[in-house]
Amino acid sequence: MRNTITQRGHWKKTHYNCQLSSLPDGTEVTVMGWLQDVRDLGKIKFLVLRDSTGVAQVTVKVDAATKNIVDLLSKLTRESVIAVKGVVKRTEKSRLGFEVIPSELKVLNYAKKPLPLEVTGKTPADFETRMSVRFMDLRRxxxxxxxxxxxxxxxxxxxxxxxxxxxxxxxxxxxxxxxxxxxxxxxxxxxxxxxxxxxxxxxxxxxxxxxxxxxxxxxxxxxxxxxxxxxxxxxxxxxxxxxxxxxxxxxxxxxxxxxxxxxxxxxxxxxxxxxxxxxxxxxxxxxxxxxRITYSKALEVLQDKGFAINWGEDLTTPALRKLSEExxxxxxxxxxxxxxxxxxxxxxxxxxxxxxxxxxxxxxxxxxxxxxxxxxxxxxxxxxxxxxxxxxxxxxxxxxxxxxxxxxxxxxxxxxxxxxxxxxxxxxxxxxxxxxxxxxxxx
RNA sequence: GCCCCGGUGGUGUAGUCCGGUCUAGCAUGUAGGCCUGUCGAGCCUGCGACCCGGGUUCAAAUCCCGGCCGGGGCGCCA
The missing domain is CATH 3.30.930.10 (Bira Bifunctional Protein; Domain 2)
Structure with a gap:
């Protein structure tokens, strides 16, 4: 069965992740963002939903969730874009102090796999790798x-x-x-x-x-x-x-x-x-x-440090490194x-x-x-x-x-x-x- | 442009000095399985790599030459 992308339809993002922790228990929200990680324990699954402001945890209890949610989850890839309608539940069981219990889930876009770098930062990436996929790097x-x-x-x-x-x-x-x-x-x-x-x-x-x-x-x-x-x-x-x-x-x-x-x-x-x-x-x-130090004074300081520079010459990088020790x-x-x-x-x-x-x-x-x-x-x-x-x-x-x-x-x-x-x-x-x-x- | 260092699965590394048991190790990822409180989740099984071109050698990830790419140190930067 092919992965299906759902239209956002009339759904509106009601909150950014950084706002969720201050909401009263039971508030209905629609959150949208990127699926950073799934911790799948079988009958209970924890989704880490990231947006530009931070992460939120969406908790899915298989027995309590709709079949649609469970089906969609089985095909989801990391960094896919999803929208979740649900209620905020304040709980000490989550380190964030809250979790979102979903009533509906939409997949707005699937991300290919494997990812070119790990957004979680678990495995570091080389400078060159990061720059070549900068749009992903900037999600960190x-x-x-x-x-x-x-x-x-x-x-x-x-x-x-x-x-x-x-x-x-x-x-x-x-x-x-x-x-x-x-x-x-x-x-x-x-x-x-x-x-x-x-x-x-x-x-x-x-x-x-x-x-x-x-x-x-x-x-x-x-x-x-x-x-x-x-x-x-x-x-x-x-x-x-x-x-x-x-x-x-x-x-x-x-x-x-x-x-x-x-x-x-x-x-x-x-x-x-x-x-x-x-x-x-x-x-x-x-x-x-x-x-504030004058150029002439800088030359004296450098002289004391064994850096001879003729008056009138520009300060070289090694000289400036030396000078900055002061x-x-x-x-x-x-x-x-x-x-x-x-x-x-x-x-x-x-x-x-x-x-x-x-x-x-x-x-x-x-x-x-x-x-x-x-x-x-x-x-x-x-x-x-x-x-x-x-x-x-x-x-x-x-x-x-x-x-x-x-x-x-x-x-x-x-x-x-x-x-x-x-x-x-x-x-x-x-x-x-x-x-x-x-x-x-x-x- | 010069000097030094590096290039190994999707990602990050070990191995290179001293060529052979490397059939290339580990982590992460990924696929499948188990698991109702994880938060870098855990456990089991599978998948996946030696930058390119020459050379030396019985044998090259490993040594030599060239190229390409990257990092650092300089230079350049009214």
Whole structure:
């Protein structure tokens, strides 16, 4: 006999699993979800029904259940989608404190077998296996929680920036020129023209400070770098802000407050979820001041640790690992050599070799980068030339600096890197639903 | 792009150093059976695998070469 899929018909899901435990005994419910497991003891069968919010136990006593239910059960496979109408029974016999006694059962879809990985987590799966069947991997609660937490992080960031008077904007991701310099861009066809995918909203958000004053954008960007590390992706989400009449000290302070606000929000809204991921939030997470260390000071610290780096050189990954031994959690590296930073970063008035730039670090990973921007056209052109770039190819951008560009500053924060830091995951791919890296283009 | 490590049933592993008794072990899964309180259920029986291509050898999961794929460390990343 063929497996039959029933139409959902007029049935409506009345409750999510996470709501069931607080319902009074005898409440009639219709629950829908995935059959994670069946513990079959013969005359009594326990179904573990999972939905996006958690699991519920459906208890079927063969002698008391309808023949239809028993027949359907005999053919059910794990991860099939089912709907159960029944009543909630509060009982100490179930560890959840309740169970659902079914009166009707519908199979909404059958899952094939064998499954490509174990959703229960009983048998661990390789990274590669997990990524290749990511839709299944994400049914595991630990993986789902990462993205529930990311959702809360974004909610916190948006409310924080809104409170601070920032306007959320969207800038183009398809650009005419690849002349920004820096990272390699992906080239795409734009009808009969060549175009490039944006690697950041940098130039647009700066221009927008001349009208909105304070803007932020949460967007997806692309870099065609052949990186191969656990913290680089070719497609990533960045949280960018830019503010008129502020300098790097101001926006650094803002960034620190923003991260603290995120932790505050998480402590209030998802400490249980974080605990499930093995992360225990402490009071320090919300209160501790982020240490600030200048680039020059960092070099001294490294010198003491036997790491010789010439002034002016960028800090290598091994150097940053070494340096991070000095700090617990987040810290800023400030006052970088002008030559290590992009053309739009403002050199210090006191010393042209140093610029008003900072990186927010977590361990050896750069979470955010920001600074005071050059807002005077002549200085910007000078800076472009010093970096070996041609001001002519920035003509369109420079135009905005002719008509009242305010002094401004800003930063860009890698969202997934922040999520890595919060959830303590080791590989950025784990905190991205469908990561795009050097070799991964599917799923 | 460079260096290191790895690839064994659907899933995760043992075995590889030191080739043969590996007819490839275990767990999970899966199929069937027993079981009315399981909650990683338990017990019994069955099923299912050596990444690809060359080479060495009487003999290759095991050694050598190449490829593909993955992980880590770097580099690249205004």
């Amino acid at each position: 609660r630990s993986e789902l929680l990462i993205f529930k937490i990311q959702h809360e992080v974004l909610r916190a960031i948006r409310s924080f920036l809104h409170e601070k008077g920032f306007t959320e904007v969207f800038t183009p991701k398809i650009l005419a020129s690849a002349t920004e310099g820096g990272a390699e861009l992906f080239k795409v066809k734009y009808f009969d023209k060549d175009a490039y995918l944006a690697q950041s909203p940098q130039l647009y958000k700066e221009v927008l400070t001349s009208c909105f004053e304070k803007v932020y954008e949460i967007g997806v960007y692309f870099r065609a770098e052949e990186s191969n590390t656990p913290y680089h992706l070719n497609e990533f989400v960045s949280v960018d802000i830019e503010a008129a009449f502020m300098d790097y000290e101001d926006v650094m302070q803002l960034l620190e407050e923003c991260i603290k606000h995120v932790y505050h929000h998480l402590a209030a809204n998802c400490s249980r979820e974080l605990r499930e991921l093995g992360v225990e939030l402490t009071k320090e997470d919300v209160t501790k001041h982020f240490p 700090f617990e959690g987040y810290y800023f590296i400030t006052d970088w050599p002008t030559e290590t930073k992009p053309f739009y970063i403002k050199p210090s008035v006191k010393d042209k070799n140093i610029c008003e730039a900072f990186d927010l670090m977590w361990r050896h990973i750069e979470l955010a980068s920001g600074g005071t921007r050059i807002h005077v056209r002549e200085e910007l052109e000078e800076s472009l030339r010093l970096k070996g770039l041609n001001p002519e190819s920035f003509k369109e951008h420079l135009k905005a600096f002719d008509y009242g560009m305010p002094p401004h500053a800003g930063w860009g924060l890698g969202l997934s890197r922040l999520i890595m830091a919060i959830t303590r995951r080791q590989n950025i791919r784990e905190v991205v639903l469908f990561p795009r890296d050097r070799t991964r283009l599917t799923p």
